[in-house]
Amino acid sequence: MIDRPSDELTLTLPDGSTRTVPYGTLPRDVVASIGAGLLRAAVAIELNGAVQDLVTPLRDSGAFRVLTEKDERSLDVLRHSAAHLLATAVRRLHPKAAIGFGPSIEDGFYYDFEVTEPFTPEDLAKIEEEMRRAANEKFPFVRDEVNRATAQQRFIDDPLKLERLSELREDEVISTYTDGPFIDLCRGPHLPDTSRIKHFKLLHTAGAYWRGDEHRQMLQRIYGTAWWNKEDLAAYLHRIEEAKRRDHRTLGKELDLFSTDQRVGAGLILWHPRGGVIRREIEDYERELIMRHGYDIVYTPHIVNEKLFEISGHLQTFKENMFGPIDVEGQFFRPKPMNCPGHIVIYQSRQRSYRDLPIRYAEFGTVYRYERSGVLHGMLRVRGFTQDDAHVFCTPEQVTVEIERLLDLVHEMLGVFGYPYTIELATRPENALGEPAVWDRAVRTLADVLKARGQAFTYDEGGGAFYGPKLDFKLIDAIGRKWQGPTVQLDFNLPERFALEYIGADNAPHRPVMLHRVLVGSMERFVGGLIEHYAGAFPLWLAPEQISIIPITPDVAPAAAALAERLAEAGLRVGYDAENREDYRERIKTASRMKVPYMAIIGKREAESGTVALRFRGSEKKQETIAVDALVERLRAERDTRALAPSDALQPAANGL
RNA sequence: GCCAGCUUAGCUCAGCGGUAGAGCACUCGAUUCGUAAUCGAGCGGUCCCGAGUUCGAUCCUCGGAGCUGGCUCCA
Incomplete structure (x- = not known):
């Protein structure tokens, strides 16, 4: 060799x-x-x-x-070796299991097996036990570089490995790794021996298509995680728990924000009053924001003659994701999967002059997309959702300025929700429409705007839509996860297909440029993400109930009722049970459970002095006595500035929620 | 759509081939109580839906729906 x-x-x-x-x-x-x-x-x-x-x-x-072990990159070696250890254990327990691939992944590893009987949770425990045994046997990872014929001989009973082997080029080194009884066709790298794999855990099993191809057989995948020390493993498992604690589906139920119902249908969200408050606040804010940024608000129908989608090309390209046609007197209508065609038709409702541009149409447009049942997930992946969609029609010369305006808009909005973000510039994909030269120019335009503003970004090569390049904003939530955020797309396709025009200063028709953009994207997904970002503890302006009034004895009910009225007059959402049914301790418990930002506790002392004992969510027993007038002002200010947290000492401890 | 698992009271979850349980919630009553569960009583079930096997099915089989974890997909 x-x-x-x-x-x-x-x-x-x-x-x-x-x-x-x-x-x-x-x-x-x-x-x-x-x-x-x-x-x-x-x-x-x-x-x-x-x-x-x-x-x-x-x-x-x-x-x-x-x-x-101190080097971040060494974790990949550990995890890849852990994958082999997993296969070692599986092969000992299930000698007939054929092996697929077993790479390291973020936070862990997996290995794919072809078995006649899928693994059960009990199998997982046994396999993990066997892995520990094999780790203790301290098998060295032995690398062997071999020729093709030898490799074929070694994997004669492993068709999946032979398939992989047949794809290796002649000039590639073919290597196998052996740890004790297990041999794998593998490039490495691996640990010196299995005893270095100490802190790991198998997490779950899943089906996975061989080579990721849904037309090929399904293998059984086992996922696991591995770390260098006990603390890191514990911290990782804790992170999983933390994510579970924040799960918007669980919190959505606990906080009574939304639900789904099989009578309504999978992937269709029912917004409850409390969730409705959050959505309405976001919509009100955004409407105010975009009006300030020069948008016009439009409304378009939910079902549309499908011929429109033939013009737009969606019916040809995305039919599989559209709901089927509704026959209306021989004409076929479909629920709209996007709002663009409607906005285009408004644009075309009269002749446009260059003096009219840019035109910015915005709509909270509810769209319906057929998503395969297996992909639905809470509010994050649904079949009906409302986009905060907008389309900008402008001259080619105006594109730069419009992009800049959008960047301002995005920056302002994400700041309000407390999301740091990153930007990706997605470039020309394989089967793109339009001339490469046009694409290059558009990508350069986007990049130049970002650079001129000193805004960091990365390229997502080939990640653009088929009709144009885009800017993707990735939100970073409170526990460091990335979420799909705003997107801005340049569109070379629809203006052509619809033959959009404006009359230029030269009195000749020209083709406008079209920008698609969403800020929150989908109300459903965004609110689902916010629930997890805030762990259900919404800032005051978004909180369904902003302050809970808690009288200690029935004696002070009049003072409590008066306070409730004062706060309600200030437009605050007040929780107060005038019937006085609950014990004050019950009310504190309920307000805590519902993550109400403020509790105003009133006893005899407070009632007599016109004050309340104010507690902020998560601040435990830290509280302050504040005059009613001051309280109203304070809440008003916090709400109106859409502050993420209270401004002073009542702030919770760093971990408090 | 595919693989696996799951679906029992409003919620979280036990349970069993012989007509179903707990805690919380809810309802009613009592409680003049200073910061996360006061006491007592009560109400509550198509055991996801349909078909089959069985003397008998919530439990076994088949089909369907929904949910969960992945895979594939995501204009």
């Missing part, structure tokens, strides 16, 4: 020193020559930025660095 044995390699260590070793030297030997302690700590090495293990022959000169 070693084709240039006479060559020497020069390795540059991080301290700048160099070593000269023969071609094909094992990194293990280089590391050992640096120090025995380092060899013990070594997980893998990095050569010119690429991770390889200690038993893969060196084939290039360059920057050489030893990776230990």
Whole structure:
């Protein structure tokens, strides 16, 4: 295998020193020559930025660095090895299981198996136990570089591996890795031995198509996670728990925000009054925002003659995601899967002059898309949802300014919700419409605007829509997860298909440019995301109930009722049970459970002095006595500024909710 | 759509081939009570739907719906 044995390699260590070793030297030997302690700590090495293990022959000169458990990248090696350990255990328990792929993934690993009987949760526990046993047996990961014929022989009973093998090019090194009884066709890198895999857990099983192709057989995938130490594993499991605690489906039920019902149908959201408050506040805010930014609000029908979607091309391209036609006196109508055609028709309702542009139409447009049953998920993936959709029709010269305005709009809005964000510029996909030159110019325009504003972004190569490039904003939520945020798309397609025109200063017709944009995207998805972002503890302006009034004894009911009225007059959403049915302790419990931002507790002392004892959600027993007038002002200010948190000492502890 | 699992009271969940349970919630009554569960009583079920097997099905089988975790998909 070693084709240039006479060559020497020069390795540059991080301290700048160099070593000269023969071609094909094992990194293990280089590391050992640096120090025995380092060899013990070594997980893998990095050569010119690429991770390889200690038993893969060196084939290039360059920057050489030893990776230990402290290096982030060493986790991938651990997890990939854990995947092999998993396969080792599965093969011991289920000798007939055929093996697919077993890579490391973010936070863990998986391995795919082809078995006659799918794994059960009980199997998982047994497999995990077997993995621990195999780890303790301290099997070294042995790399072997072989020729094709030998490899074919080794995997004679593993058709999936043979398929993979047949795809390897002639000039590629074919390697196998063995740990104890298990052998895999694998490029590596791997740990020195299985005993380094100590802190892991199998999480769940799932079906997965072989090669990710839904036309091929389904394999059984086992997911797991692995870490270098107990603390990291515990922290990860805690993170999963935290995500579960924030799950919008659970909180949506607990806080009475929304539901679904099988009589209504899967993927269709019913907004309850409390969820309705949140949505209405967002809509009111956004309406105010976009009016300020020069939009006009329009309304278009929910069902549309399907011929319109033939013109737009959606019926040809996206028929599978559209609900079927409704026969109305021989004409076929369909629920709209997007709002653009309607806005275009409004644009075309009269002749447009360059003096009219830009035209910005906005609509909270409810659209319906047929999503396959398996993909539905709470409010995040649904079949009917309301987009805060807008379309900007402008001259080519106006595009830059319009993009800038959109960036301002997005920045302002995301700030209000407390989302940091990143920007991706998605470029021309494979089967794109339009001239590559036009695409290049459009992508450059977008990039130039971002650069001119000093706004960081990354490219998502080939990630654009078929009709134009786009800017994708990714929101980062309170626990660091990324969410699909606003998108801005340039469209080269629809203006052509609909033959959009405006009359220019030269008195000749011209084709306008069309921008699609959403800010929240889908009300459903956005609110679902917000529930998780805030863990159900909404800032005052969004909270369905903003303050709960809690009299300690029936004596003070008149003062409590008067306070409720004062606050309601100020437009605040007040929770107060005039019937006085509940014990004050019950009310505190309920207000806490419902994550009401403020509790105004009134006893004899407060009633006599015209004050309340004010408590903020999560601040436990920290509270302050505040005059009623001051309270009203304070809440009004906090609400009107759409503050994310109270401005002062009542702020909760960092972990408080 | 595919693989697996799940569906029992409003919620969270036990349970069993022989007519169904707990806690919380809810309803009623009592309680003059200073910061997250006062006491007592009561109400509450098409055991997801349909068909089959069985003397008998919430439980077993088949079909369907919905949900969960993934896969595929996401204009």
